[in-house]
Amino acid sequence: MTFASRPSSARMSLQVQTGALLGALLFAPFAGLAQTPPAPHRPVMPGILDAIQPDERDIVTDSVPPDLSTYTISAELMTDGASAAAPEIRGSLRLGWTNTTGETLDALPFRLYANGPDREHDAITIAGATVDGEPVEPTLTVDNSILTVPFAEPLERGEDSIVELSFVSVLPVDSSSHYGIFGFDSEEGSLAMAQWYPIVAGRDPDDGWMLDPPSENGDPVFSDTALYDVSVRIEERFELVTTGVEQRDPGAATDGRVTRRFLSGPVRDFTMVADDDLGLRTRDVEGITINSWFPTGQERVGDAVATYTAQALTIFEELLGPYPYTELDIVSVPLNGAAGVEFPQLIYIGQGYYDAGQTLQTPNALDFTVAHEVIHEWFYALVGNNQYDHAFIDEGLTNFLSAQVYFERQYDEAVAARVVDRYLVDPFDSTVRRGDDQIVDQPTDDFPTGNSYVYAAYVKAPLGFRAIQAEIGDTAFFAALRAYVSEFQFRVATPDDLLDAFEEASGEDLGELWRHWFEAAEGERDLQD
Structure with a gap:
């Protein structure tokens, strides 16, 4: 990051919704999204190295840590007033995660980084969670920026688990928070989408999980390298600029919307920008x-x-x-x-x-x-x-x-x-x-x-x-x-x-x-x- 001046900051709230809403939304795809089918094992991502230069693929494969996490995300960007009071990203996330911490774990901490700076908006709402196909009740702590997802049984060193989350992210409108990296600028029509999804907390080599409140002074996102397969349903009029490379032509629009899919290679997070007026x-x-x-x-x-x-x-x-x-x-x-x-x-x-x-x-x-x-x-x-x-x-x-x-x-x-x-x-x-x-x-x-x-x-x-x-x-x-x-x-x-x-x-x-x-x-x- 390069600085102009320090922005003001506050915090956002987040709610975990249960009961009927969890039953209705838990991993059900949103209209027009490709559904992520259940799988007993880690997701396989054909083409995941497409974002890597061919001459670098062997070196990258040898360099990445073993058992990288895999994020498979299906999301839809809703921008019209009939569907949302503010732009929303409605998504489902499947994480394939291996316990490489060297410790037995009872739970896995996710960061909801958007739920830190702005008191005026609910940024990320979790609609439901499962671990290895079974519903669980996550908890929120640290100014609602940490979502702790429990394992049904302790996860031993080297063991795998599949965590699935259904979420809605609401983009602040014309907000001075977040440095502008997460929000909708109504004058410019630009949607900046950093920190838009739940991400596993970063681990410090010496001190373990980083669970501090989102930073007020510096970069808010600290995370480990993972692989991303992200599909976004979006209005055809938008340019969508993202981490990773697009996998195919999105094809013909349906009701003015298309689904676009991106693979990242090994990266620390996945960020997007949507705008309908870009050269x-x-x-x-x-x-x-x-x-x-x-x-x-x-x-x-x-x-x-x-x-x-x-x-x-x-x-x-x-x-x-x-x-x-x-x-x-x-x-x-x-x-x-x-x-x-x-x-x-x-x-x-x-x-x-x-x-x-x-x-x-x-x-x-x-x-x-x-x-x-x-x-x-x-x-x-x-x-x-x-x-x-x-x-x-x-x-x-x-x-x-x-x-x-x-x-x-x-x-x-x-x-x-x-x-x-x-x-x-x-x-x-x-x-x-x-x-x-x-x-x-x-x-x-x-x-x-x-x-x-x-x-x-x-x-x-x-x-x-x-x-x-x-x-x-x-x-x-x-x-x-x-x-x-x-x-x-x-x-x-x-x-x-x-x-x-x-x-x-x-x-x-x-x-x-x-x-x-x-x-x-x-x-x-x-x-x-």
Whole structure:
């Protein structure tokens, strides 16, 4: 994510409906949706690697953790006032899940991330739940953002289970919450659908399930890699931009609606945007299709976004390792308090950039934002980290690489110096001189203010990685990042894993340098004269 300013936040409520409603809706398909038939075993997903470049499929298959979770989701997007007071996603989800925690489990926690920031709307309603075909009664906790689904019998290590949920997600209308990543903008007619379905809670390698309230300051979604097979019934007039690749032509419309199916390959979540007024520019980078979606009439900016994305992808494939997917979509979304937000194979860019007066002179903020979000396709999309506790890993790396390395490699050192001064050095100096220096490596919502978090993750942390690069040199620095990506892609890494990668590549003890930049508030030692 790249920030503009911190939005306000509140919480949503959620209700688990039982009785007659559960009996009526439990896994019954909505009108026109393909029904998911019962199955005693894990779902099989033919074509699940279609989203992976052919040359990368063997590497990806060898890299993914064993027993990946599989999500099979059928959903229908309802947008007309006759069917819903606000746009709704009505869906059924089947999860094939293997207990790889190393512990015997009595229940499985799902995150309902949309049920955190907004008191004015009920975001996700669970209509029913079964485990291995038997109805169960889930419970809600932590501001209604955690749905705990019990197993009929304890699930031992290595055992499989099928969990099915029926749900309705209501998109907030013209809400300032969620950074705009989940909601309907009535003026633009854009539906942003991140965090729209129940997802298994992410697991920290050291601390286990992450069950904190949805983050107020940072990225709200922390999850593990899984495979997705998603079918969406939607009005034919909409463009639907998603994670994954579409499997076939949706065919003829029925009552103005079509069903579209997408397979993701291994990803951390599945995100969508629907809009009926989008233009498209494409680029090809070594077999990767870049799709730049923009408001009709903004071809100039849409074309620039496609170009910037291609530039960043080319540079960082060389420096960090392959982007393994066949597509990368970048779409204009009316965001609140963020300039861009990253998702697997999909990037939101704030609609404020798409303006006839937008400057495209080098350097410019749009180029910087696009580069930042593209690098997130490695850090956090490929290599995960617990951004609730250690957000600086992905945000600090991406902001350093986008501010200095991208502009240096694509343009020249003088341009990069201007960007680094603007986004890193100048705000660092002014913050430290005010006496507001922060310890970087602390939980996202433990910072005294949202601005303090932004400073730590997006200003000070990048300068810390810049100091490491200066200490060990380019060769060791990028060798470390390539090794880190290779070892931890599709998994969740810790700060120690990243430090170990730098020390192994360089042969140096970097403990004191790491402590100074990330674990202490000693910024006065680094002030410019």
